[in-house]
Amino acid sequence: MYLQKLKNCHQNIKPFIHNTPVLTSHLLNEISGASVFFKCENFQRMGAFKMRGATNAILNLSETQKSRGVVTHSSGNFAQALSLAARSLGVKAYIVMPSGAPKVKKEAVKEYGGIIIECPPTLEDREKTAMQVQQEKGATFLHPSDNLDVILGQGTATIELLEDHPDLEYIFTPVGGGGLIAGTALAANLHGNNCKVIGGEPLAADDAYRSLLSGKIETNKTTQTIADGLKTQLGDINFPIIQKYITKIIRVEEQDIIAAMRLIWERMKIIIEPSSAVAFAALLKEKELFKGKKTGIILSGGNVDLKNLPF
C-alpha cells in the first residue's frame, strides 16, 4: 500500500519541488571513516525538506478543501513550506504564530504569501487559534509532522537518494516531530535493499529516544538545544512507523552538533541549519560502527539567522 502511495506522491509533487543534489566530500569521508552521501535538502525550495510534505498534503485535499485554504501552527520551516506550497497551488495558507515570534520568521512567511494569524505564546492558545481559523474560514488543519500525506512527502527525498545510490546501507536523518524519519523509514524499507534508517537526536530534547525505550510517546520537559527544529515530539501517526522501521536513535550533545555543523560549513562550503547537523553528528558519534559503509545523510535544511551563528 505504502509503496504505490509513495510513488504516486513523488510523481505528484515533482513539478513543485527540486530534485536536490547529492554531494560528497573526501575530507568528511576521511573524518567519518564512512562513505557519505549528503542529500542536500538545504537546497530545496524555501530551504528545507518540509516543502515536500506540505506540497503533498495540499495536493491530497479535495477541490472544496483547497478553495477554503489550509492552516497550521508553526513558526519554523513548515510555516514557510506551507505558505510557499499553498501559493504554488493557488491555495490560501493561514499560519498561526505567537505574536512574539522573531520578525525574520514572520517576514519569511509573508514573503512566501502566508497569512499570519497572531496568538498568545502558549501551545493552548496556538491550538485554540488554529481551531478558530478552521471554524471561521473552513480551512483544513495540516500538522507539520503527524499527517500521513506529510510523512509520505518527506519520504520522497529518500526515494531520490536511493534512485541515485541504490546500494546505501544506512540513511541518517534528524529526529524532531518525526515526519522526516518516518517518511525516510518507509521509503528505505520499501526500497527493499536492507537499507537501515538511523535517527540523530539532541540529548537535550531526546523524547524520541525515550519513546522508543518506553513504547509510548514521551515529551521533553526542557528543550535547550541549538537544533531548534527538533524540539517537538512524535505523534500518533508517525510513532508506530518509527517503532516498526527504524534501527535506532543516536543522541548527540550540543558541542557535537556545533562541531558537525562547522565541519560541513567549512569543508563542504554549504549552509545547513543546526538541526541538519544532528544527523551527521550522530554518524560521527558512533563512527566505528559505520566504517567503510555507504551512508546517506539527509541534510534537512539551510535556514539560519546569519546574525546568530554558534561559531
Add this chain to the structure above:
Amino acid sequence: MYLQKLKNCHQNIKPFIHNTPVLTSHLLNEISGASVFFKCENFQRMGAFKMRGATNAILNLSETQKSRGVVTHSSGNFAQALSLAARSLGVKAYIVMPSGAPKVKKEAVKEYGGIIIECPPTLEDREKTAMQVQQEKGATFLHPSDNLDVILGQGTATIELLEDHPDLEYIFTPVGGGGLIAGTALAANLHGNNCKVIGGEPLAADDAYRSLLSGKIETNKTTQTIADGLKTQLGDINFPIIQKYITKIIRVEEQDIIAAMRLIWERMKIIIEPSSAVAFAALLKEKELFKGKKTGIILSGGNVDLKNLPF
C-alpha cells in the same frame, strides 16, 4: 597557440581538480533580471580556483625543478593551493608568509603540507626571503597570478563552464592580481561564441579599472576592502591579455559586496568568500545592461573565517 595550450592544460590537471558544479537560482535570476549560471569554484579542492593554476604551474616544471620544490609568497588562497597541488604531485612547497599572518591561514597551509618560511611584514622582505629560498633550495618561484601556466590553469574553470553552457553571452569574474580574469578571457575568446568577459572590482582597490584607462599597470595606495583576495595589482604577463580580451570592469562599493555575498549565502545556501561576491555584485550594479542575458559568474572561492563575518 593558446587554444591547444589551454586544452592540454585542462587534460593535464583534470586528475587533480574537481569539475565543479554549475548552480542556478530562480530567486537570484528574478533579482538580477539575468539568467545566471554560477560556476562553483568555492567547491574546488582547498576551496578556490587557485588550485587549477597552481597544479598546472607545477605540472609544467621539469623533473629537476620538481625535485627541488616550489616557492611563493602569499598568505591567501594561492599559498594553500600551491601547498596542496605540490603535495598531490610529490613536490615540496615553501610558502613565505609574514610572521604576523593569521594563525588560521598558517594552519591551513600546514594542513595541506606546505612548509612555512616566516619573514618580516613588508613586501620587500617577502621578496627577499622568497629569493633566499630559491637560492638555498633551488626551488622555483611561482607567482600567484602573473605566470602564464597559472593563467591558463585558471582559464579551465571557464572551459568547463562553457562546455556545460556553450551559449553564455557574458562571464563575470572578480579582478585581483589578474590571473583569473586573464585565463577566463583567453578561454572565452578561444571558445569563439562571442562570449564577453567582464570584471568586478572593489572601488576601494580599483587598480585594474584605472590600469585599463591609463594603459599601464596602476597600483593601489590603500586597499580597505572586505574582498581580501583582490588587493593585489595586475602583472606584466596578464595585463596585455586583459587589455586585449576583456569588455570592461565594473567597480562596486563595500556595501554592494556584502549585500551580494549575503544574497548568495541566504538564497543559494552556499558559502562564498567576499572576493567571490564581487563578480555578482558587479552584475547587480549594472543589471539593466544584462536583462535576460545568459550570464556566467565564477564564484572564485569559499574560504572565510566564520568568526569574522560581515553580517
